[in-house]
Amino acid sequence: MKTEMRFVAFGGQGIVLAGVILGEAAIADSNNAVQTQSYGPESRGGAAKSEVIISNDDIDYPMVVEADCLVALSQPGYDKYAAEVKPGGTLIVDQDLVDAGTPPEGRAFYSLPFAKTADRLGNRIVTNIVVLGSVCSITGVVSENNLAAAVESNVPEKFRELNQTAFSEGFKLGAEAVKLKAAGEK
Amino acid sequence: MKKRDVSTATDSKYRPARPFNREEFDRIRRILGGKVLFVQGDSAVSYGALLAGCRFFAGYPITPATETGEVLSQLLPRVGGVCIQMEDEIASVGAIIGASRAGTKAMTATSGPGFSLMQENIGYAAMTETPCVIVDVQRSGPSTGQPTEGAQGDIMQAKWGSHGDYELIALSPSTVQECLDLTIDAFNLSEKYSIPVILLTDGIIGHMREKVVLPEFDDVEIVWRKEPTRPKDEFQPFTDDGSQIPEVAIFGEGYHTYITGLTHSESGYPATDSQPDHHRLVKRLCDKIRNNRDKIIRVQRDYSDGGAGATGIVSYGVTSRSVNSAVKTLRQEGLKVDHLRIITNWPFPEKEVDELAGRVDRIIVPELNLGQVYHCVKEAAAGKAEIVPLWKTGGEMHVPRGIVELVKGRG
Amino acid sequence: MFRKAKHIREKYLEENMWPSIFCQACGIGTVLNCALRAIDKVKLDIDQTVFVSGIGCSSRLPGYIDADGLHTTHGRAITFATGIKLAKPELNVIVFTGDGDLAGIGGNHFIHAARRNIDMTVICVNNYNYGMTGAQLSPTTPLGGIATTSPYGNIESPFDLSALAIGAGAPYVAKWTTIYPHETMTAIKDGIEKKGFAFIEILAPCPEGYGRRNKLNQGKDNLLWFKKNSIGKSRYEKLSEEEKRACDKIVIGKLNDIDKPEFTAEWSKLVDKHFVE
Numbered sequence: 001m002k003t004e005m006r007f008v009a010f011g012g013q014g015i016v017l018a019g020v021i022l023g024e025a026a027i028a029d030s031n032n033a034v035q036t037q038s039y040g041p042e043s044r045g046g047a048a049k050s051e052v053i054i055s056n057d058d059i060d061y062p063m064v065v066e067a068d069c070l071v072a073l074s075q076p077g078y079d080k081y082a083a084e085v086k087p088g089g090t091l092i093v094d095q096d097l098v099d100a101g102t103p104p105e106g107r108a109f110y111s112l113p114f115a116k117t118a119d120r121l122g123n124r125i126v127t128n129i130v131v132l133g134s135v136c137s138i139t140g141v142v143s144e145n146n147l148a149a150a151v152e153s154n155v156p157e158k159f160r161e162l163n164q165t166a167f168s169e170g171f172k173l174g175a176e177a178v179k180l181k182a183a184g185e186k
Numbered sequence: 187m188k189k190r191d192v193s194t195a196t197d198s199k200y201r202p203a204r205p206f207n208r209e210e211f212d213r214i215r216r217i218l219g220g221k222v223l224f225v226q227g228d229s230a231v232s233y234g235a236l237l238a239g240c241r242f243f244a245g246y247p248i249t250p251a252t253e254t255g256e257v258l259s260q261l262l263p264r265v266g267g268v269c270i271q272m273e274d275e276i277a278s279v280g281a282i283i284g285a286s287r288a289g290t291k292a293m294t295a296t297s298g299p300g301f302s303l304m305q306e307n308i309g310y311a312a313m314t315e316t317p318c319v320i321v322d323v324q325r326s327g328p329s330t331g332q333p334t335e336g337a338q339g340d341i342m343q344a345k346w347g348s349h350g351d352y353e354l355i356a357l358s359p360s361t362v363q364e365c366l367d368l369t370i371d372a373f374n375l376s377e378k379y380s381i382p383v384i385l386l387t388d389g390i391i392g393h394m395r396e397k398v399v400l401p402e403f404d405d406v407e408i409v410w411r412k413e414p415t416r417p418k419d420e421f422q423p424f425t426d427d428g429s430q431i432p433e434v435a436i437f438g439e440g441y442h443t444y445i446t447g448l449t450h451s452e453s454g455y456p457a458t459d460s461q462p463d464h465h466r467l468v469k470r471l472c473d474k475i476r477n478n479r480d481k482i483i484r485v486q487r488d489y490s491d492g493g494a495g496a497t498g499i500v501s502y503g504v505t506s507r508s509v510n511s512a513v514k515t516l517r518q519e520g521l522k523v524d525h526l527r528i529i530t531n532w533p534f535p536e537k538e539v540d541e542l543a544g545r546v547d548r549i550i551v552p553e554l555n556l557g558q559v560y561h562c563v564k565e566a567a568a569g570k571a572e573i574v575p576l577w578k579t580g581g582e583m584h585v586p587r588g589i590v591e592l593v594k595g596r597g
Numbered sequence: 598m599f600r601k602a603k604h605i606r607e608k609y610l611e612e613n614m615w616p617s618i619f620c621q622a623c624g625i626g627t628v629l630n631c632a633l634r635a636i637d638k639v640k641l642d643i644d645q646t647v648f649v650s651g652i653g654c655s656s657r658l659p660g661y662i663d664a665d666g667l668h669t670t671h672g673r674a675i676t677f678a679t680g681i682k683l684a685k686p687e688l689n690v691i692v693f694t695g696d697g698d699l700a701g702i703g704g705n706h707f708i709h710a711a712r713r714n715i716d717m718t719v720i721c722v723n724n725y726n727y728g729m730t731g732a733q734l735s736p737t738t739p740l741g742g743i744a745t746t747s748p749y750g751n752i753e754s755p756f757d758l759s760a761l762a763i764g765a766g767a768p769y770v771a772k773w774t775t776i777y778p779h780e781t782m783t784a785i786k787d788g789i790e791k792k793g794f795a796f797i798e799i800l801a802p803c804p805e806g807y808g809r810r811n812k813l814n815q816g817k818d819n820l821l822w823f824k825k826n827s828i829g830k831s832r833y834e835k836l837s838e839e840e841k842r843a844c845d846k847i848v849i850g851k852l853n854d855i856d857k858p859e860f861t862a863e864w865s866k867l868v869d870k871h872f873v874e
Contacts, residue, residue, distance in 0.1 A: 020395060024224045027397050033224065035395040038334070060511035061586050062394055200861070200868040202684050217873050242684050263871040268683045268864060273709040277676035280669065280706075284649070284680025287667060288688065292680065310670050437665045437681060438688045440644040444611070444660055446668035455614060455660060 002055040003141050004086075006067040007131075008077025011039050011048045014128030015073065019050035021132060021150045026054040028146035034062040047076060054141055069139055071131060072098050073114070090139060092131075110138060110177050117169050126166035129155075133170020138178055144171065202241035202267045203289040203436075206410070211237060211403040217264055223398045227365040227391040228253035228295070230398050231321055232261065234369030235293050237401070239408055240319070241267030242292035244281035246274050246300060249333040250389035251323035254295035275300035279307035282318045287445065289436035291373055295321035297389070299330060301340055301347070308382050309348025310447045312471060315424070315432055317376040317411055319369070321385045323392040326581055335581025336389030338503055338554040344384045345532045351468045353475035355482060356384040356532040358503040362396035368529070370401075374409040375482065379474055380431055386531060388554070390504045390583060414441060423454040424467075430474035475533055483535045486527040488513065489545070496522035497593050498546035498571065500539060500563050502531060505552050505584055512589035521593060528559070536566040543567035550592060552576035552584045600637055609633045609643065611663040618657055622815065624801025625655050627775040628722050631799075632691070633662070635785035646689040649678040651698040654729045654803075655722035658693040672703025675710045678717050686861040689789065690717040696737040697727045700756050704736070711765035711794050715860040718788040718795045721758060724803035732806035743810040762796040763853045769795035770853040774823035775802065777849075784851065793859045800827075800847070823847075 005022065007015040019035045026033035034053045040046030051064045066086040071093075072078035078098045085091055087106045095111040103109040112134055118127040129151055136147050148167055155163040204210065214236045215221075225233070232254050235243070243262060245255040255271065262269040268285075272278045275296050282292035296304065301322045311318055324340045326332035344356040355375050359368045365387055376383040411434040414421050423443040424432050435441035448456040449464045457463035475482065488510075490496050501509040506527045513523045526542045528535055539562070543549060549571050551560045560575040567573055576592060578584055610633075619625050636643070643664050650656035652671035659666030669677045674692050682690045699707050699721050710717070726744050727733040734744040734751055737758060742751045759772040769791040771784035781799055788795030802808055802819030813819040830850030833841070 020224070023395055027222060027224045032397055033395075035224075036390070037393065040334075058510075059396075060507045060514070061583070062390070062396075062507060063583060063585075065585070198865040198869055199872040200686065200865040213873070242680070244680065263864075263868045264873045266868055266872055270679070270683060272676065272679075273705050276673060277679075277706055277709070280673040280676030281680035281683070283669075284667065284677035284682075285684035286680075287677075288647075288681045288684035290684040292684070306670055307673065437647045437667075438645050438685055442644075442664050444666040444668070446660070446666075447670060448668065453613070455611075 002053065002057065002059070003068045003139075004064040004066065005052040005054070005069045005071070005135075005141065006064050006081060007050040007071045007073075008081055009048050009073035011046045013048070013073050014125065015048055015050045015071075017154065018128040018132050019052045021147070021154050022052050022135070022142060023054075024150040024154070025142040025147040026052070028150065029143050031056050032059050034059045036062055047074070049077070069135070069141070071135060073127070073131070075099065092135065092138060108181070110134070110174070110181075112173050112177060114170070117173060118166060121162060121166055121169065123162060126163055129163050129166040130170035130173070133167040133172070134174030134177070137171045137174035199266045200268075202285070204241065204266055206239040206408060208403045210239075211408070214265060215400050217261065218400060221400050223400070224395055225362065225398055226253055226393055226395050227359070227362045227387055228323065228393065229257045230362045230365035231295065231369045231385065231387065232257040233398070233400070234366035235319070235373070236261060236265060237366075237406070238291065238370040238373035239410075240291040240293050240373060241265065242282060242285040242290045243267075243269045243294065244272050244278040244285070244292070245294045245296065246272055246278055248297045248300045250325055250336070250392045251295045251297045251300070251321065253392070254321060254323075275303040276307060279304045279311070279320065283307065283311050283314070283316045286316050286318045287437050289438070291317070291377070293319040293321065295323065297323045297325045297333075298327040298340060301343065305343070305347040308354070309350060309352065311382040312348065312352040312354055313447050314445045315380040315434075315471070316382070317380050317434070318382050319372045319376055319385060320382055321369075321387065324386060324388040326579060332581050334389065336391070336504060336554065337579065337581065338388060338505065338558070339579075340386065341531055341555070341558040344386055351472060353472045354381050354384060354532060355379070355475065355530065356386050357529060358386045358531050359391060360503050360506040360527070362391060362394060363398050365391060366398055367401070370406055370408075374407060377409045377411045378431070379478065379482075380411060380434060381475070384532075386503060388504050389581070418442075422452045424450060424452045426452070426470060430470050430477065479533045482530060483533060483538070484529040485535050485538045486529060488525040488527070490522040490524055492545060493522070496524050496546045498524045498526065498542045498549035499589070500526045500528065500542065500549055500551050500559065502528040502553075502559060505554060508584040508586050509552060509589060511586035512593070515586065515590050516593055523593065531559070534562045534566070536562070539563050539566035540568070540570070543570035546571055548572035548574055550574045550576055550589070552578070552589055554578055554583070600634065605630070605633050605637060608637065609662055609664075611661055614661050617661060619654065620805045622802060622804045623654070624724060624775040624799070624803070625658065625722050627778055628655070628720065628781070628799050628801060629658050629661060631778050631782040632720060632785050635782045635789060638782070638786050639789050641689055641789060645687065646691065647681050648691050648693065649674045649681065650693040651703060652729075653695040653698045653727070655693050655695040656698055672698050672701065673706060674698065675703065675706045675717075675719065679710060679715055682715055682717055682861060683864070686716075686865070691789070692717060692719040694719060694721050695728070696721065696723040696725065696758065697735040700736040700758055700761070708761065708765035711762050711767035711796065713860050714766060714768060714794045714857055716792055716794070718785065718791075718797070720785060720788070721796070721798045722801045723758060723798050724801045724807060726803055726807040728803045728806040732803070732810060738807070742807065744807065758798045759796065759852050766857075767796045767853065768793040768855045768857050770798075771796075771851045772798040772800070772847070772849045774800040774820070774827060774849065776820040776824050787851070787854075791854075792862070793857065
C-alpha cells in the first residue's frame, strides 16, 4: 500500500515542515516514508512544493507520479497540480487562499479555513499544523497519536501548546468535513 | 605580552584526536537521539562521519551541501571535535589534510563549483597519501548551473579532476541510509588505503528525507590508518612494505616526517629530477588501488535467470531508484532485465560490467548527465553488447516509465 | 647568548638535504638561521612542532629542518596549518612563506587566518618577486621595480604585508630585514611565544632575481639598501607629522602586539560548555 501526498503553497507557509512531520509520523507507524521538496531561492513568497510518499513496502522512485492527495494553500499551486490527482484521490484546499472553481470530478474535495483558524488561534504561522490535523482526519494516512507526537517534537518548546491546539482544531475541522460530506452523499 | 599556555587545550574536552572505541560510538548514538531517524541525506552523511570517528570538519557554504556543515557545527563541539567554516573550498581541503596529518579523521562537503576548486588539493592528498573524505553533493553544471537541483555530472571529475596520474575511490549512495553507511565506508577506505575518498551524493538525495537506522557498534567496522611499526630513527614515511600502502606517522609523535606534493623518495624528501623515483611513486599510487580492486569494488546484482533476450541496465546513485522501479514493472510484464547497480564508481567495476555484457545483448545506461559512466561501460563491455545511453539533465530524476519504454521499445 | 652554529646545525638541521637550493647571498638562509636560533632560545619542543609551507624558495625551508614538515600547495600553507593546529592544539605550528605565496595566490587565506587569530607563527620572506619561477612581478614589487613580467617597470601599488596583517586583525606583527639578524630572531621568538596569530615579515635579498634587475645584484648592496631605506618604528614615531608624510622609508620593528581571544582557546571553552558525556 503506497500513498503519495503533495503539498503546494508559497514559500514561508510551512509546508516543507508539514511534510517532514508527516513523514516522521509515518516512520513511527512502522511504515517507510520519503519526503522531498522543491522551492525557489527566496525564503518567502516563491512557489514551494513538498511531497511525501508513505508505504509499507520499499520506496524506489521517491517522487510523486500521481498524487493520492493534493493539499493546496496557493492558487498557482492548485492550478498547476489539481488535474494530476489520481481518480478516487483527495483534494484539500484553503477556502480563502484558493478559488477551486469546478474541482476535478471523481475526487473528494475539501475546502477548509486553515489560515482563518490559525488567525483565530492568534498566529498564522501555525496554518501548516492546522492543515496536518485535517489531513490526518480526512485521509487517515498516519495515526493521530504519532502525528501529534511528531508535531510536538518539531516545534519550539514555547509554541508547543499553540501547536497542539492548532493540531486538534485542524483534526476536528477535517473530521467534521468528512462527516458532512458523508451525510451529503447519503 | 601573554606567554603561550597550551594547558588550556589539553585539559579541555576539546580533543579531536581522541581514540575511537565502543564507548565513543555509543556516545555518538546517544547524542544522535534514537535508533530510527527521519533525516535528509546531508544529515545522514554527518551522522555517518561521526560514527566513523570523524572529529574535524572544514567547509564552505554551498547549496545543496550546506546542511552537512550545519549539522556538524552543532554536533562536533558536543563530541569534542572541531568544525570550522573556511574562506573557500580550497582552504577546506587544505584544513582537512592538515587535520588528518595531525591524527584526526577529517571531512569536507561541497557541491560542483566548490568541488572544482578543491581539485588541486585533492591531488595533493592523493600524492601525499593522506586519508580524508570529500563529499560532493552533485548539482547541475557547468558553472553555477542549478544550485537547488540534483545531477550526476561530476563522475568523471571525481576521478580525473586533478592533474597527473593517481587513483582514488568514489562511492555513490542511492538512499539516505546509504548516505550514512557509505560515509562510514568512505572513512574506512581512506584510512585503509591512505587516500582521499569521494562520496558522490546529489542534490536529490542530499535534501531528501528518509528513514535511517543507526548501526550498532558490532555491525560496523571502524578502520584506523596503519601506524608506524619501525623505530623512529629508521622510519620513512613512504616505505613500501609490500602492501604498497605506507604507514602513516602522525605529526607531533616524534617521527619527524617531511611530507611534500613534490615527487619524493621513500624518505619523503624531494626527488624531482629522478625518472625512476617518479615512476615508482605514481605507479604505486595507482597500483595500491588497482591491485586491491576486488576488495574495494562493491556492486549490487539484480539479475534474471539468464537466457536469451534479457536487457542489461547499469545504474548508480539516485538513478538506481528509478531503475529499481522500472525493473519491477518490466518483470511484472514478463520481460527479462539484469540490473547492475554500481556502488563504487571509482575504481570502475570493469570486470562486473564485462560479466554483464556477456549475459545480455544490450545494456542501457541511464544517468543524470549527457554521458559519463556510459563511456566506462562501453569500454568495459568492449563490443560484447550494444550500449544504449539514457541521458537526462535539468534537475529531475529519470521517470521509471521512460526506462520501461526504452527497454520495451527496443526489446 | 648566541649559540654556536655547530649547535644549531646539529640540533635542528636535516643533514640529508644539504646543500640547499638557495643562491649565493640569498636572504632565506639568514631567516632559517634566525628562526632556528629563536626556537632554540624558547626551548621549543621540536617533536611537538610542525613546519608548514607553500610553494616557492622560502617554502623549501621545512625540508631543511629535522622535524615534522608539510610542504603544501601554492598559497595554501596557512589552511593546512589551520587544520593541524585545530586538530591537535598542543602542537606549535610555524609557517614559512614568501610574498607571492602568501599575498598573491594565498592572500585570502592570509587575511582570514589573521582575522580568526589561530595560534601560529607565520614567517614571510619578502624578496619582492617570484624568485623560484624566475623573478616575476609579485604583490610586493615596489613601484617602478623591474621584474620579468614588468620589464618596463611596475605600475601597480604593492601590498604592505604587515599593514595588511594588522588591518586583518593579527595581534602580533613585526617587520625586519635580514641585515638585522638579532632583531629578526627576537621578533620570531616573540611571535612563537605569542598565543595567537603572529606575523613576521622579513625583507630579504634575492640577488639572482629581483636584485640583478634592479641594481641590487650583490647581496651586500641589497642589505645596505635595506638599511638605508628603513627606519625603526620608535624613531619614526618621534618624527613630526610633516616629517612622517615626507618619509618614504620602510618602517621596521615590532608593529603590533595586542592581546585578543585566540581561536583554539575560545573553541576549547565552547566545547567544554556543550560537550556531552
